[in-house]
Amino acid sequence: MAAPISKGQTIENLIEIKGARHAYQTASGPLPVLDGLDVSVPSGTFAAVVGPSGCGKSTLTKLVAGLMKPDEGEVWLHGERVTGPRKTVGMAFQNPVLLEWRTILDNVILPLEIVAPKMPKADRIARAMQLLEMVGLIGFENKRPSELSGGMRQRASLCRSIVHKPEVLILDEPFGALDAFTREDLWQTMRDLRAAEPFTAVLITHDLRESVFLGDQVIVLSGRPARTQYVMDVDLPADRTLDVLFTPLAAEMLHILRDQIKIAQGRAEKVDA
Amino acid sequence: MVRKIATPVLAILIFLVLWELLVWANDWPNYKMASPSDLPPAFWKYKELFFVMGWQTLWRTVVGLLLAVVVGTLIGMIIGFSKIARDALYPLLVGFNAIPKATLVPVISLIFIGQHDFNTILMAFMISFFPIAVSVGIGLSTLEPEYRDILRALGASRFTIFRKIALPKTLPEFFGALKVSATLAFIGTNLVEIVSPHGRGLGALFKSGETNGDYPLMFAVLIALAVLGILLYYAVIFLERTFAGWADREGS
Numbered sequence: 144m145a146a147p148i149s150k151g152q153t154i155e156n157l158i159e160i161k162g163a164r165h166a167y168q169t170a171s172g173p174l175p176v177l178d179g180l181d182v183s184v185p186s187g188t189f190a191a192v193v194g195p196s197g198c199g200k201s202t203l204t205k206l207v208a209g210l211m212k213p214d215e216g217e218v219w220l221h222g223e224r225v226t227g228p229r230k231t232v233g234m235a236f237q238n239p240v241l242l243e244w245r246t247i248l249d250n251v252i253l254p255l256e257i258v259a260p261k262m263p264k265a266d267r268i269a270r271a272m273q274l275l276e277m278v279g280l281i282g283f284e285n286k287r288p289s290e291l292s293g294g295m296r297q298r299a300s301l302c303r304s305i306v307h308k309p310e311v312l313i314l315d316e317p318f319g320a321l322d323a324f325t326r327e328d329l330w331q332t333m334r335d336l337r338a339a340e341p342f343t344a345v346l347i348t349h350d351l352r353e354s355v356f357l358g359d360q361v362i363v364l365s366g367r368p369a370r371t372q373y374v375m376d377v378d379l380p381a382d383r384t385l386d387v388l389f390t391p392l393a394a395e396m397l398h399i400l401r402d403q404i405k406i407a408q409g410r411a412e413k414v415d416a
Numbered sequence: 417m418v419r420k421i422a423t424p425v426l427a428i429l430i431f432l433v434l435w436e437l438l439v440w441a442n443d444w445p446n447y448k449m450a451s452p453s454d455l456p457p458a459f460w461k462y463k464e465l466f467f468v469m470g471w472q473t474l475w476r477t478v479v480g481l482l483l484a485v486v487v488g489t490l491i492g493m494i495i496g497f498s499k500i501a502r503d504a505l506y507p508l509l510v511g512f513n514a515i516p517k518a519t520l521v522p523v524i525s526l527i528f529i530g531q532h533d534f535n536t537i538l539m540a541f542m543i544s545f546f547p548i549a550v551s552v553g554i555g556l557s558t559l560e561p562e563y564r565d566i567l568r569a570l571g572a573s574r575f576t577i578f579r580k581i582a583l584p585k586t587l588p589e590f591f592g593a594l595k596v597s598a599t600l601a602f603i604g605t606n607l608v609e610i611v612s613p614h615g616r617g618l619g620a621l622f623k624s625g626e627t628n629g630d631y632p633l634m635f636a637v638l639i640a641l642a643v644l645g646i647l648l649y650y651a652v653i654f655l656e657r658t659f660a661g662w663a664d665r666e667g668s
Binding site: 208209210227228229230232233234236238240242243244253254256257258287303307313 | 560562563566576660
């Protein structure tokens with residue numbers, strides 16, 4: 144692990160986190176959150192990260208986004224060491240954080256104003272409308288966020304996260320606050336967006352079914368301080384439908400993941416009745 | 417629309433009738449309490465003075481308030497963005513705000529002797545900047561980190577984040593404070609106008625009413641001040657609707 148990593152080794156993995164360790168400084172001393180985190184996400188794939196509450200999953204997103212640096216270990220994006228924020232990242236959170244004073248269209252355009260300040264306005268609008276159409280928000284582009292339902296706001300937030308065609312999409316529980324039906328709708332929206340727009344994604348989630356439906360791999364983190372406990376490859380077709388979740392193969396994967404989560408929670412020895 | 421205007425007008429009329437009845441029922445002389453029917457003659461008698469003095473009060477109040485907006489916003493930005501500055505400045509600000517401003521009138525009129533306009537504006541400013549500073553500060557310091565992260569992850573500068581997100585997001589709080597500050601600024605202006613000798617503005621007119629035993633004039637000045645206060649308040653409401661109308665969920 145300590146050996147220097149050459150560029151050639153990392154280029155096939157768009158996202159590469161090696162042996163990340165990190166502790167937050169709190170009033171009652173250092174609080175370790177990451178302790179030996181290894182994540183490799185090949186270009187164009189979708190990594191779902193699951194783990195117990197408060198295990199440091201959001202810290203992982205901050206590392207990938209370049210919003211913070213680990214105390215130890217390395218974060219690489221596209222063969223380059225991450226040292227700070229970069230324009231090739233898109234983010235969406237559980238809270239859609241749309242700007243209330245902007246219309247839905249102007250909210251989606253926001254990243255373009257930062258990343259491509261010289262892009263003509265008509266092109267920006269065309270790009271945003273293209274995405275809004277994909278997620279079914281045509282007719283709502285001139286509404287304010289407060290006029291939309293929670294699911295629609297989250298759709299708009301997803302559009303904003305990919306409007307500038309980021310290489311890396313970071314999704315921090317974007318469907319966590321939605322009801323079950325809306326959530327499943329959004330999974331399918333996410334799948335369709337992926338088919339239309341190539342990006343490499345890291346999805347933080349608490350929902351194992353979501354991780355299997357959307358992920359090409361599922362990474363289980365241990366309880367705090369988090370290390371990579373288990374990695375599962377999801378061998379399901381890219382154009383999977385919700386029905387796939389009811390197949391024996393998916394059931395088996397969910398079972399394994401559930402056992403892994405129990406281990407991560409330190410409750411493996413307790414037997415469910 | 418008719419109801420929107422008719423309701424408050426009716427309320428004012430009822431208020432005036434009750435006032436008139438109160439004075440009439442107690443048979444108070446007008447040096448004890450003037451009644452609404454005493455006011456029109458008082459306004460008519462001094463109508464030119466009311467315009468001249470009213471204008472002086474108004475422009476000095478507005479200049480003081482603008483100063484409070486600029487300085488208050490700057491202080492709010494400093495305490496909103498820097499925790500050290502917040503810890504350092506809060507006790508000073510609260511302490512300064514707790515000082516009754518009437519006690520400062522002799523102080524500033526000694527420091528800036530004879531500068532009547534300047535003193536009045538200064539007082540209007542000092543009494544009204546505090547709510548603006550605090551609300552802008554709170555608005556900025558309570559900005560959810562996700563809002564910042566969306567733009568920070570794209571490498572946006574602190575200034576860009578402030579301009580695109582923090583500033584517009586703080587506007588509703590800012591206008592809430594501005595409504596309070598607008599009325600406070602009038603108090604500041606009048607304080608100086610009444611207390612300082614040979615003052616100008618409506619406060620001085622009030623003082624001359626007192627000196628000459630013209631009690632209806634004193635009440636007329638109070639009414640004129642209330643009218644100016646209402647005007648400025650609704651000017652702020654108009655600005656709020658224009659720049660932060662998005663925060664009004666009912667209207668949209």
